Amino acid sequence: MSDGAKQKVHVITMGCVKNTVDSEKLMAQLRRNNVEIVPSIEGADVAVINTCGFIDAAKEESIDMIIEQVKRKGNGTLRKVYAMGCLTERYRRELTGEIPELDGIFGSNQIPEIVRSLGAEYRSELLGERMLSTPSHFAYLKVSEGCDNPCSFCAIPLMRGRHVSRPVGEIIGEAESLAAQGVKELIVIGQDTTAYGLDLYGKRRIAALLAMLADIPGIAWVRLMYAYPAHFPADLLEVIAGHPRVCRYLDLPVQHAADNVLKSMRRGISRKSLLDLVGRIRGAGAEIALRTTLIVGYPGESGEDFALLESFVRETGFARLGVFTYSREEGTTAYPLGDPVPAEEKERRKGVIMEIQKDISVARNESLVGSRLRVLIDRAEGGLYIGRTEHDAPEIDNEVYVTAPGPLTPGTFSDVDIYDATEYDLYGRV
Numbered sequence: 001m002s003d004g005a006k007q008k009v010h011v012i013t014m015g016c017v018k019n020t021v022d023s024e025k026l027m028a029q030l031r032r033n034n035v036e037i038v039p040s041i042e043g044a045d046v047a048v049i050n051t052c053g054f055i056d057a058a059k060e061e062s063i064d065m066i067i068e069q070v071k072r073k074g075n076g077t078l079r080k081v082y083a084m085g086c087l088t089e090r091y092r093r094e095l096t097g098e099i100p101e102l103d104g105i106f107g108s109n110q111i112p113e114i115v116r117s118l119g120a121e122y123r124s125e126l127l128g129e130r131m132l133s134t135p136s137h138f139a140y141l142k143v144s145e146g147c148d149n150p151c152s153f154c155a156i157p158l159m160r161g162r163h164v165s166r167p168v169g170e171i172i173g174e175a176e177s178l179a180a181q182g183v184k185e186l187i188v189i190g191q192d193t194t195a196y197g198l199d200l201y202g203k204r205r206i207a208a209l210l211a212m213l214a215d216i217p218g219i220a221w222v223r224l225m226y227a228y229p230a231h232f233p234a235d236l237l238e239v240i241a242g243h244p245r246v247c248r249y250l251d252l253p254v255q256h257a258a259d260n261v262l263k264s265m266r267r268g269i270s271r272k273s274l275l276d277l278v279g280r281i282r283g284a285g286a287e288i289a290l291r292t293t294l295i296v297g298y299p300g301e302s303g304e305d306f307a308l309l310e311s312f313v314r315e316t317g318f319a320r321l322g323v324f325t326y327s328r329e330e331g332t333t334a335y336p337l338g339d340p341v342p343a344e345e346k347e348r349r350k351g352v353i354m355e356i357q358k359d360i361s362v363a364r365n366e367s368l369v370g371s372r373l374r375v376l377i378d379r380a381e382g383g384l385y386i387g388r389t390e391h392d393a394p395e396i397d398n399e400v401y402v403t404a405p406g407p408l409t410p411g412t413f414s415d416v417d418i419y420d421a422t423e424y425d426l427y428g429r430v
Contacts, residue, residue: 007079007118008036010044012069013133014062015052017189017225019085020133021142023050026084026111027131033120037131045079047072048114051087053159055327062087070101082106084114086159090331108160109145128174135378137411138185138394139178143171143209147191149228150266151255152334153295153326156191163192165200172212179218184411185376186213186221187393192228194236207235214245220413221376223393225251229277230268241286247390248286252277253293257312258305261298266333271312278316289391291320294353297346298326299337306349313356319364320397321357323350358423365398365421373428375400375416377408387414389426404430 009030013023026048027037038044047069051062062085072078082104088095089107096105104117112122132139146161147154175186188210190196197205206224214222222245227236229252240246256262257271269277281288294309313321325346328339375387378394385402392398402408402416408430416428 007046008038008044009046009048009118010038010041011048011050012041012065013050014065015050015054015058015086017140017187018142018191019050019052021130021140021189022085022108022111024130024133025128026050026114027133028129029111029115029122029126030118030120031131032123032126032129033115035118035120041069041072041078046082046118047078047080048082048084048118051083051085053085053087053090053155055324055329057327059087066095066099066102070099073101080104082114082117084108084110086156089159090155128170128177130174130178132178132181132183134394135410136182137376137378138187139183140189141171141175141178141186141213142166142189143193143196143206144190148195149192149230149268150333152264152266153255153298153329153332155329155332158331160191163195163199165196165198167200168205168209168212171209172216175213175216175219179216182218182411184218184220185223186219187223187225188213189225192226193224194227194231194233204231204233207233207239210236210239210246211243214243220245221247221390223247223249223390225393227252229254229274232277237281237284237288240288241284248288249291249391249393250281250288251291251393252281255293255295256298256301256305256309258301258308261301261305261309264300264334264337265295265298271308274312275316289319290316291322291393291397292318293322293324295324295326296349296353297341299328299334299340301326301341306352310352310356313353313360317360317364318357319361319391321353321360322396323353325350361398362421362423365423365426368418368426369421370418372415372417373400373426375402375414375428377402377410377412377414379410380408385410385414387416398424398426400426400428402428402430 011023052058069081080103084106088105106114115122144165146163148163377387385408418428420427
């Protein structure tokens with residue numbers, strides 16, 4: 001038995017769901033090499049930390065986690081500590097110098113090297129195989145890596161490289177494998193999912209890909225995340241509105257709505273074009289729940305610019321919305337602009353937008369009282385069952401708290417009568 005097979009490895013995933021997929025692929029490789037994957041750090045002798053380097057808060061969290069595990073190594077409870085992912089891709093040299101106790105530092109696309117460092121053999125025939133860390137009925141499906149968009153604030157291209165689409169056959173094969181394991185919901189992700197296919201096929205093929213995924217036996221829901229608003233493919237709306245197993249849901253990160261800020265952000269779209277796009281989505285013939293993310297406190301965001309963002313949020317009435325405060329990132333084209341908006345002002349602006357969104361969400365949820373909704377049950381908790389509608393992605397969107405006359409099984413669907421609502425939750429009974 002190899003040294004790798006004797007190790008008990010715990011993988012710690014920081015940051016976004018794209019990292020979740022990478023960790024799941026790493027664990028699948030190790031498991032097929034007879035390396036034991038343990039669910040808790042207390043039972044491990046090796047820690048692998050999949051880091052995030054997106055914004056300052058995420059970087060600090062990843063560094064704190066590395067230091068915590070290095071301390072475990074120092075007191076003898078861990079034998080080895082490895083770091084991988086976006087933070088290490090971007091700051092490999094600095095981490096090597098400042099945390100020499102790390103046994104290995106790997107970038108965001110170096111799973112084969114990590115596997116070999118753990119004494120195991122990387123098996124290319126396992127490409128697409130996953131050891132799921134999500135509940136067994138849903139899984140994230142990464143269709144591309146990297147990004148070609150020139151957004152001034154974003155460091156993702158520095159960490160993940162240029163946009164590279166995965167071949168259709170490879171994605172479908174992975175999705176079929178997930179369906180065979182009992183996955184019922186596929187959540188399609190990438191840095192820019194609407195650019196899928198441009199590099200391989202010369203045109204955007206995300207709509208056709210969604211339809212093929214939704215036709216896989218056993219798959220009940222296909223959900224699309226990270227759809228870049230500029231150059232939005234027209235045929236995508238037809239699939240979302242028309243295919244019964246594609247969720248009426250679209251994650252469309254607009255980031256801002258003032259032309260001055262959008263131009264400086266290099267988003268490739270104007271306020272008017274954003275409003276036109278939202279109008280087209282709303283007129284697609286189906287009630288598509290729109291999610292977006294915004295950035296406040298960008299350098300040069302004036303009071304007038306922020307007022308335009310406020311009015312945009314009220315006018316569009318996104319079903320789901322999240323706000324980030326601007327984080328100045330080295331190497332980005334916005335970095336020379338400095339960070340002139342004070343942190344407390346950024347937080348104030350964030351709070352203003354979230355209060356507006358709270359009112360929108362309350363009104364939307366209250367309008368659902370008295371309706372019957374199809375709910376995917378995610379888990380049981382405190383005598384209740386908790387699930388989601390097709391208008392909600394896991395972990396970031398609304399949940400439905402369900403009572404039932406008998407037991408419900410996570411991963412199954414129930415028709416739920418909604419009797420109460422709060423700003424971010426629904427309450428119903430089977």
